[in-house]
Amino acid sequence: MDIRLIKRENIDKVKWDSCVHFANNGNLFGYTWYLDNVAKEWDALVEGDYESVFPLIKKKMKGGTEALHIPSLLPRSGPFSIHILSPSRVSNFIKAIPENYKIREINFNEGIGQQALTGFEYEEKSDYHLLLKTGWEEIVKGYSPELLEVLQDRKYKNYIADSSISPEDLTDFYLKHSPHSSERDKHTYLRIIYNLMHRGTGFPSAMRSPEGELLAVDYFAFSHGRVISMIPAWQGEEGRKALWKLTDMFIQSQSGKPTKFDFNTAMGNIGVEHFGAEKTVYRSLSENRLSGIRKWWHKSINP
DSSP: OOEEEEOGGGOOHHHHHHHHHHOTTOOGGGSHHHHHHHOSSEEEEEETTTTEEEEEEEEEOTTSOEEEOOOTTOSOOOOEESSOOOHHHHHHHHHTSOTTOOEEEEEOOTTOOTGGGTTSOEEEEEEEEEEOTTOHHHHGGGSOHHHHHHHHOHHHHTOEEESOOOHHHHHHHHHHHOTTOOGGGHHHHHHHHHHHHHTTOOEEEEEEOTTOOEEEEEEEEEETTEEEEOSOEESHHHHHHHHHHHHHHHHHHHTTSSOEEEOOGGGOOSOGGGGTOEEEEEEEEEEEOOOHHHHHHHHHHOO
16 A cells, blocks of 8 residues: 655645545544644645545644644544545554554544554544434334423424524633533634535524523534534523424425434534434544653653
8 A cells, every 4th residue: 555644735635625525434433624723733635546544633742742642623533535444454554543643532533443453552532423314204113212202392392493693602602611622722613614614514403582691502413424513502401302303394394315424423413312413433642652761751741
């Protein structure tokens, strides 16, 4: 396999984005515009003429150690390929990571199995998907009694869905109410939302009380046969149930289509068990290749 390291400034954006678009495992998070907005610095491993691509999100830790890390709003990051991602192909990509990156944290895409990661340190993480092609009448059969009770409650029927909420108001609400948010990433959230809106790939949405109080928000993004819950947030238990109502309304609008709803629980778990969603596993590389006293020292200054 011809795998080479390419600096970000030398990447052919058209070829890269074409690979992500047509990849068997392509997703929203692999496009150059998305990576540029969530990562301060990144380079990449590229196979052949951009047949497979693998972003390397880098940063320098305290003490000068070079690391690969997982930034906010990047739950999964490759590799992407128009070929079958066999265990040997994935393993060759990991082995091609430059040795100067002693700390390595990478969330792989779904479908990267245990065999491909033999000999590497990794952990398993979970996400949840709901197939929408069966239609809402079938989907609702998987809803929990608690969720069905909320949907039938007259109180929640009077709540108001708001698709005209501004990106700024949505982001401010998310930062205030989501434990997954960080104030330092505020402008990252805004850049992603505006880019998605500009590309026509999704829309912001919110649920308000009859009095107009903002109770819950999310941004639903479309990509590669799925709809992704990007930044779900809610205010208290009432807001959580309002978000259930908002999510159900969206699921109804998309039901019967050949797509699936990605709850993207890395950004917030609204209670996926109530929707009958199916668990899917992805794997995360987590390696510290420093030795002896350097490993101890690194941990002491980078808690």
